[in-house]
Amino acid sequence: MFEATHCVDLSKWPQGTRLILRKERPHPGAQLQLHNTTSDGMRLTAFITDTPARVVPHQIQGLELRHRQHAHVEARIKDSGHLGLGNLPLDAFCHNQAWFEIALAAADLISWAKLLGFKDHPGIAKATPETFRYKVLHVAGKIVSTARQLYLKLDSSWTPSPAIEKGWPRIRTAFG
Template sequence: MRSDSAGATHKFATECRRQGVGFSFGFAVDARVRDAVDTLNLADAWYPAIDSGGGIRDGAWIAEATGLVDLSGWPAGTRLILRKERPHPGAQLNFTDADGMRVTAFITDTPNGVIDGQLAGLELRHRQHARVEDRIREAKATGLRNLPCHGFDANNAWLEIILAATDLVAWATLIGFTEHPDLATCEIDTFRYRVLHVAARITKARQIRLRIDATWRWAAAITAAWHRLRDAFP
């Protein structure tokens, strides 16, 4: 279970433990964490962060501060991991940033040796939960920002339609466009233009055929995806 600091509550962590689910929650950078950062800086106890490909992430470092902050109120085995990195060009520094570095923190109950990359792997796993924000943006672009009705039940039905549509698009890209990352990872507006709005006809004779304008730039990719989807759901 991954979340930002809004999910970092003792009750939630305890319930995750009761259900047998590991957790990785954002953690507030308070005075205790800032003191831990100072201690880690003096000890030169930071290690390079990694990117999604496993390479070194430039300008970012990881350290464990479990023994420097009191975590006794959290489930046994909870660890505190810190990351410091150079802010992006033009980013506004916060009062809590140390030595010009942006510091973030998270807690997790994942022990050593479970995730490849040790501390850096744990930080990468936690950072990747930000894809949730991408999904929310995609849902808004699919129609979530436009609740069209005055009644709660009608808008609830609209919400279910939007969620179904985003699920269908996600599965279509995952199954059908694995060999075309420009289509598999594009935003919904781009996917709608390139794939969903293409002029085509479904014809039925001895076989069901999807006829697409052969001059369309992504016609071959759409055709291959059509066959993969039909094979996946015969």
């Protein structure tokens, strides 16, 4: 990772703009492209910042960490669009305000359910809202009461069933 501000013409950018480059090993299944892949198979990524020098601890590494953390925020915002924030379907402001609150509550409930119930199942814990809805929320099941205990019965042929049956008591306890 290094600063490449001096290697390119940034005169059309605001004063203090800096260019940071980073080489990284591509994740499995990544679609590599000729223009951003080095000769040793590493992927080259870049980002621009206007943060002055010596503001962030461990300057370049700290800037890169902050940049990656911001990407998580943007991913959550994008996911919220799939939970009802992609459009505001009603005419009146107060009705759209209620829609917005319900969509935010849905986003929070899904986030908490993934965190609490599926921390040991990364495929579900890191799933997008669409995938989580398909794998967990749209599964037909039956809540059975036996000896004053509640159990969740699911179709055993459904691949995520063991993960859901293991995560359900944790979610129920947390929200119960």
